[in-house]
Amino acid sequence: MWFVTQVMTGKEEEVRQLCLTRKVCSPADVFYFMSEQKKKVKGEMTRVLRPLFPGYLFFEISTMEDAAELKQQLRKVPAMTKLLSAGEDIVAVYPEEENLLRILGGENHVIDASTGIIEGDQVKVMQGPLRGQEALICHIDRHKRKAILQVHLFNRTIDMPVGLEIIKRI
Numbered sequence: 001m002w003f004v005t006q007v008m009t010g011k012e013e014e015v016r017q018l019c020l021t022r023k024v025c026s027p028a029d030v031f032y033f034m035s036e037q038k039k040k041v042k043g044e045m046t047r048v049l050r051p052l053f054p055g056y057l058f059f060e061i062s063t064m065e066d067a068a069e070l071k072q073q074l075r076k077v078p079a080m081t082k083l084l085s086a087g088e089d090i091v092a093v094y095p096e097e098e099n100l101l102r103i104l105g106g107e108n109h110v111i112d113a114s115t116g117i118i119e120g121d122q123v124k125v126m127q128g129p130l131r132g133q134e135a136l137i138c139h140i141d142r143h144k145r146k147a148i149l150q151v152h153l154f155n156r157t158i159d160m161p162v163g164l165e166i167i168k169r170i
Helices: 012-021 064-076 095-105
Strands: 002-007 034-041 044-051 056-060 080-083 114-119 122-127 137-141 146-153 156-169
Touching: 002 064, 012 056, 095 146, 122 156, 137 156
Parallel strands: 034 156, 114 156
Antiparallel strands: 002 056, 002 080, 034 044, 114 122, 137 146, 146 156
């Protein structure tokens, strides 16, 4: 099960390191998602990684009892805001949301840039984590080499920017 906590935007890695030094959890159990986009800098394509969900850290916990213990342990971390909850109860990420993020982000929690083509008005992803997930794409910005996915996460529908390079239009 995954649980999500809010932290200051831009401080995800700093807070992750604090959790590790204060022995709140193991390195494999606290993470945040990054999105790869390709950007042209001085005429050359470079790989840019950006936080996919700025201000959120994910924790992987096996049981609800461990989640309650995590809630207590997180009080040791001064930069932590709060675990996402409904009233007093902390709430896990829904299994279908977790599965989608596992498919897209893999074991390293980085959503790599995908490559595709546009055939008529249909997008076909040829390579990358978006392959087979074309139905989630609601907008493509070919100039910025990114796609906006519309997904249901954290009890709401959000727009999630991920790297997608369209190599040709047919």
